[in-house]
Amino acid sequence: MAVSSVTEGVTIALESLRANRVRAALTILGIVIGVATVMAMAAMIVGIRSTITGELDAMGPNNFTVERYDQTQVAFVNGPGSPPWEGKPRITPAEARLIEGLREVESVTAAVSASAELRYEAVVIPSIQVRGRGHLWPDYVNGDFIYGRNFLEAEERRNAQVVVLSETASNAVFGPRQNPVGEYIRLRGEQFQVIGVFREPTNLFTGSGSSAVTVPAGVAISRLRANADWYALLVVPRPGVPQADAIDQVTATLRASRGLRPSEDNDFAVIRQEALMDMFNQISGAFFLVMLVLSSIGLLVGGVGVVAIMMISVTERTREIGVRKALGATRKEILWQFLVESMTVTVIGGAIGIVVGGGVSLLVDQFTPIPAAVPLWSVFAALGVSAVTGIGFGLYPANKAARLDPVEALRYE
Numbered sequence: 001m002a003v004s005s006v007t008e009g010v011t012i013a014l015e016s017l018r019a020n021r022v023r024a025a026l027t028i029l030g031i032v033i034g035v036a037t038v039m040a041m042a043a044m045i046v047g048i049r050s051t052i053t054g055e056l057d058a059m060g061p062n063n064f065t066v067e068r069y070d071q072t073q074v075a076f077v078n079g080p081g082s083p084p085w086e087g088k089p090r091i092t093p094a095e096a097r098l099i100e101g102l103r104e105v106e107s108v109t110a111a112v113s114a115s116a117e118l119r120y121e122a123v124v125i126p127s128i129q130v131r132g133r134g135h136l137w138p139d140y141v142n143g144d145f146i147y148g149r150n151f152l153e154a155e156e157r158r159n160a161q162v163v164v165l166s167e168t169a170s171n172a173v174f175g176p177r178q179n180p181v182g183e184y185i186r187l188r189g190e191q192f193q194v195i196g197v198f199r200e201p202t203n204l205f206t207g208s209g210s211s212a213v214t215v216p217a218g219v220a221i222s223r224l225r226a227n228a229d230w231y232a233l234l235v236v237p238r239p240g241v242p243q244a245d246a247i248d249q250v251t252a253t254l255r256a257s258r259g260l261r262p263s264e265d266n267d268f269a270v271i272r273q274e275a276l277m278d279m280f281n282q283i284s285g286a287f288f289l290v291m292l293v294l295s296s297i298g299l300l301v302g303g304v305g306v307v308a309i310m311m312i313s314v315t316e317r318t319r320e321i322g323v324r325k326a327l328g329a330t331r332k333e334i335l336w337q338f339l340v341e342s343m344t345v346t347v348i349g350g351a352i353g354i355v356v357g358g359g360v361s362l363l364v365d366q367f368t369p370i371p372a373a374v375p376l377w378s379v380f381a382a383l384g385v386s387a388v389t390g391i392g393f394g395l396y397p398a399n400k401a402a403r404l405d406p407v408e409a410l411r412y413e
Helices: 002-019 021-059 093-100 153-157 167-174 217-222 243-258 273-316 318-326 331-367 376-402 406-411
Strands: 064-067 105-120 123-133 144-148 162-166 184-187 190-199 212-216 232-237 269-272
Touching: 021 273, 021 331, 021 376, 064 243, 093 105, 093 232, 093 243, 105 167, 105 217, 105 243, 123 167, 123 217, 162 167, 167 190, 167 212, 190 212, 212 217, 232 243, 243 269, 269 273, 273 318, 273 331, 273 376, 318 331, 331 376
Parallel strands: 123 212, 162 190
Antiparallel strands: 064 232, 064 269, 105 123, 105 184, 105 232, 144 190, 162 212, 184 190
16 A cells, blocks of 8 residues: 555656646756755765875874974964964974984974975976975875985985975976986076986875975975974884873973973974864864755755645645545545655655766866765765655645545535
């Protein structure tokens, strides 16, 4: 009985859609927009999370950074106010050496950034990203050298003017599949020898491979005007040393070197990988909430359309309802039939929305640096939301149909 009533309801719903194509299309369109938006956003957030997790894993789950201020605690507020780094001294290379000397620490890698004009013969790149790094930087990023090598610790210590090009930068300057090792380029007018080419995987942060150069951190500051205010350190604890112990020793060392009294707060920040992931979760959660609200507008428009199309259906089929009641159909059966019809409309919209959302996710994944992978749960969630929308907005017209007086319904012209 239940199966036959569902089949009958679906059949009638499809006939009603064919009879009111424009109205039905507008109703379904609202559902499609809402569902597709949620699907695409879920796919992008899952993909971005996977990328960030991979980047953090490459840096090492036990590692942590030392920075001028805690960027994970920055709050965006309106109105005047001091920036979070105001009054906090910069991290220095001398402090890096202090930390590197701790028995709990395996290594310390510096990081600073700048931009510079790059010249090679007739080729000019007005502004290219310059990454100042310690010599261990390849251990903490995904990718590999396709030509040459990284700079050595000795080259880092004596501020040798050597440079590693990203594959994209190398292709732009020297052409595809050309080995530039041994060539000389100029950055801000300073001569640098190319010693390697590094291939980075495509990801959210580097796109299809960022156009960048990597030089020793000291050279980036002294020769290429990197802002020492943003000098940061990646600290790797020794194998077997708990992260908490290493953080305690680094914190104590920096406080002592800066002469901080016990009552004074730290004027630096130690940031764990988990804190960066928590920051991403907060940002992505807020972003997803905004998109959920926007998609709800589409579902609301679709829901209003469901009410309209079902009220018209009730009006057009008043005599039919009267005949069915006269033949013994109960209120529950009439109510169920119209709910099935309304759910059919919204589930069709949901199914189309899943296809559209999946298609958008595929295009985003193929043609942008944003990874997008449709999670299975979002498919079931989309169908569930569509069905609930049909029930919620179809309840009023279904209830009205169920309450029709059979005598009055049979008299309806």
